[in-house]
Amino acid sequence: MHILRCALLSFLLAFAAGVPQRATAEEWTFPPRSENGEGSSLLLVGTGTVERNYVPFYSMALYVPLSVRTTDQVLSGLSVCRVRIIWALPQLDQTAVHDYWLKVIQAAAGTENFARVKTQVERLAQSMPAAQRGQNVVFDYVPDAGMKVLVDDKPVAQLAGVEFNRTLLAIWLGPTAPKDVRASLSAGFHKK
Numbered sequence: 001m002h003i004l005r006c007a008l009l010s011f012l013l014a015f016a017a018g019v020p021q022r023a024t025a026e027e028w029t030f031p032p033r034s035e036n037g038e039g040s041s042l043l044l045v046g047t048g049t050v051e052r053n054y055v056p057f058y059s060m061a062l063y064v065p066l067s068v069r070t071t072d073q074v075l076s077g078l079s080v081c082r083v084r085i086i087w088a089l090p091q092l093d094q095t096a097v098h099d100y101w102l103k104v105i106q107a108a109a110g111t112e113n114f115a116r117v118k119t120q121v122e123r124l125a126q127s128m129p130a131a132q133r134g135q136n137v138v139f140d141y142v143p144d145a146g147m148k149v150l151v152d153d154k155p156v157a158q159l160a161g162v163e164f165n166r167t168l169l170a171i172w173l174g175p176t177a178p179k180d181v182r183a184s185l186s187a188g189f190h191k192k
Helices: 002-016 071-075 094-127 162-173 179-185
Strands: 023-025 028-030 033-035 041-052 055-064 081-087 136-142 146-151 154-159
Touching: 041 179, 055 071, 055 162, 055 179, 071 162, 081 162, 094 154, 094 162, 136 162, 146 162, 162 179
Parallel strands: none
Antiparallel strands: 023 028, 033 041, 041 055, 055 081, 081 136, 136 146, 146 154
16 A cells, blocks of 8 residues: 555656656657766656757656756756767768767857867767767766766766756756747646
8 A cells, every 4th residue: 555655646746846757759769767877767758859950869858856847957068967868860870970979969068168168078979979870879968977978778978067967958948949849848847
């Protein structure tokens, strides 16, 4: 009986926070919960698909703790969060992946801010392998530890800095992010 009550309470808390029970972006399904490497239980806020020339490039999901209720809280760099990407394109060589991350992060940051995070961005871009359809990339952020990047569950980079985290998240949640992506990723935040 106690287990049933806990399960019901967990469901109600997720429902109250506006968390979908399961979400699909294009053909990929994302679970409603995710555990990061630091032992935090994170809830799915929203999913989206980034397109290039009207073709799905990758699908993604945003996970945050129950206490995080707004996009501004995520962008503050003071909260744990996870972004999971699943590449949708057939393949992309390592040089193209490198160029993609440099370009989108620079666009999200702006010239002045990019100069402050350029070293971390270069490390991220250089650590990324060629992309293939179905490949998972996870960006796990913990304020005290920084951003851990995993590709198909294999750690490829550990990047410190609140400002780097803010800049990376701005690709999808910042003022220059595609409006449809920003709206779909933040769809599950509790509305006041």
